[in-house]
Amino acid sequence: MHWLDADGYVIGRLLVTRGLAALYLVAFLAALLQFRALIGERGMLPVPDFVRRRSFRSAPSVFHWRFTDRTFAAEAIVGVLLAALTLVGVTERLPLMACMLVWFALWVLYLSIVNVGQVWYAFGWESLLLEAGVLAIFLGNAEIAPQFLVLIMLRWLLFRVEFGAGLIKWRGDRCWRDLTCLYYHHETQPMPGPLSRWFHRLPRPLHRMEVAGNHVTQLVVPFALFIPQPGAGIAAVIMIVTQLWLVLSGNFAWLNWITIVLALSVLPDSFFAVVLTPNPDFAPTPGLFTAAVIALTAVVAILSYRPVRNLMSKRQAMNASFNRWHFVNTYGAFGSITRTRIEVIVDGTTDSVVTPATRWHEYEFKGKPGDVFRRPRQCAPYHRRLDWMMWFAGLSRDYAVGWFPQFVVRLLDNDPDTLRLLRHNPFPDAPPALVRARVFRYRYATRAEHRASGAWWVREEAGDFMHPVSRADLAGL
Template sequence: MDAAPWFAEAFMAWFSAEDSELARAVLQRGVAALYFVAFLSSLNQFPALLGERGLLPVPEYLEGFHRMRRPTLFRWRYSDRLLRAMCVAGLAVSALLVAGLPQTGPWWLPLIAFLALWGMYMSIANVGQVFYGFGWEMLLLEAGFTVAFLGSDQVPPPAPILLLTVWLVFRLEFGAGMIKIRGGPEWRDLTALFYHHETQPMPGPLSRQFHLLPKWMHRGEVAGNHVAQLVVPFFLFFPQPVGSIAAAVVIATQLWLVLSGNFAWLNWSAIVLAFAAVGDRAVHTVLPFVPEDLSPGASWRTTAWPADGDLLAWAWVVVVLAAALLLVVLSWQPLRNLLARDQLMNAAFNRWQLVNAYGAFGSVTKNRIEVVVEGTLDPVPAEDAQWREYRFKGKPGEPGRIPRQWAPYHLRLDWLMWFLPLRTVHEEWFYAFLMKLLAADGATLRLLREDPFGGERPRWVRARTAMYEFATHEEFRETGQRWIVTPLREVIRPIGLRDGE
């Protein structure tokens, strides 16, 4: 008996995940949709935050960039026009992938499309400085690179890439769980959610209702979170239908987080990526209306694949195995990090931001302190001057206003405003922001929900702090206010244009 045909047949049976058509479709379209949101966020916000006249201008940052060795297409030249062109290109490629058009062609077409998205967004994120210093930036980059090797409808879904995507979900979930267990005592005594819904960076429209749940339910939330992040991820690697059940638990817990707050595309990324563990047969059993043949134009199911002498098909196999080997080799440091006592959170171990460490909220803030920015037209910035508050799109402001649902869209300025009282208000970008307000800079004001001066320049601006607490049901019935606001202190004295100069 000739062993070569038998080995080739056995190899292809291992390589081809024939029960993962739905997984591939969701992964490719879902990740592409998240890239669309990311490029849209950058198109709308990057020039004002980081552009040529932004708060932290990229041209100045690039002057010392040669020492950082981070890959970016802006290394040689940056302009707002180039940035916008890149974002528009990213939006176009993402939209094509969401529509599934590149997936109908040869295997290398979606590969090139996803690698283009990865390269363009990495170019943006690597010059984004503090405004792009979030864990979901590197998560999106790793997800885009990984799903690039899922191929088109003309080749079977590759099992090695699906397995590595499951490994990504495992690191995302288990890493977050370990950060919590090793973090603040509130996660171990199950009291973390006594505070988190109220103090999270950007509450959503239902966050107050979540906060007002009974404490026994909050303890149950924390216990359920520990199970979902520390136990369930191991079952993602199990054969069907166990893998699909574990993925369903991950998806359900992430949807709970979507309802309770605004975390940009973090939760939606986990939902999309969890489909790597979902089998077609499991889906059809639960949802029989889902069509069984998701790619009717595919030829690999009806003919022997790869056909004898089909060098292009074997090239695809080689490309997938090479990418899988690269990701496996890069997994060593993240694996060690998961087991380390001094575990890193949201850390990249290589300049390409592939196979990263993830995790969030190792400790929970107990009180919500907001930085309130005000301006006045009065010539003397006394306490009895008519101070007017600048209103932000996402961060809490008026006591009676219901927070909006923004995720998966990312409001970068609002997120950094949450970090200010946790670190220091004396950040370079924040002083630049105040000066832009004094100048009534149009691009900066468009980042806000409301300019209290209607485009007119204020004489003075200042920053003060206030404590925000969700109103109880009784307090809401009495006052109609959703937040109880307690003014604290002035943290940046009144600044005029002359001070800025």
């Protein structure tokens, strides 16, 4: 055995590579199905306009050379195919260099999307997938042993994800320190799931226990990742259980799932001995590959300076990338919690002039709350980007300045690409004459209210988000 080979982590490596491949598959599929309306040639924030303003050096992407809807679709399809082949085990059976090239291609292709994706891709799990994707390049194929240094780098990434999230909460909203944040969060989170209302209805002492358990998992347990087994494995299991709890309670794209995948890398083969005991016969690890792993470790150590400094800072940044490659980032989420759920509801009418008799018809989204009689759906790890940004719009109009008017224009045009992102188009035959947006306060229906009416939500109008506008009003967009 080579001196840097890790003994007893065959299953962990297998689960990590298959898990990351599955998440890459979801990410590329989401890009393929949503890009035309969001960043396509006729999208709300077109990539051609973006790359004219930004240099390759500031936002590396293959789309600086050429972008059309067709080339983006082709790139996303290639990503889907490579991820699918990796998921079913084809990539790991390739020669080492070919295996590394497949993982490198997945990283380059997705980096190219993220770096031109603008606000639609400004989420921490994008950088997290890219950083994990770089490390996956060096996990090796099925012929060589897992590399000890790569496993340590995966643990370091997991540590930053969990510890960063814990610190941002402890330093942020007071409700994290007095253990009351979950009195609100299950109701006000960006994308509630089918069980979120049930979680919200748990007794308040349990909510306080949830928050306390979260603090232990994110602020104490991560340090145990670097102690000998079985301690490190037990710490990873605690993180996995906590993340599965979050999976059940809401929709956070692939944030929870990739954290689970990273934690699986910590589990030694002995944890799976009841069901499987691998007995691999590895080939010698090539010297050049070992040198590349050592070089990568040195790069990670150097680039870790800024994330560590950020973790120690009282002004800790949340989900920040310190380089254009999205490598060795800082993470964290929900440092502050909203107490009231605000939803922006968009509707339209065929009347060109608003009168007391005007009938307005709502647009229904696939993920975010709208119709009070519709139970929230489970969509994670799939990421509905427009729905997420609508949640941010409810927090502040500033989050919507750059794209919401363009969204309305496309509704007034009955743009098919935009309408495919919605669950329901109330104007299938002809575009609306006017579109408006209003702000509503939402809360979960009580048990009595749900039994009486069947409604999952109760809402109250709170004001205007955008007054009625026609296509002529937005002629310049």
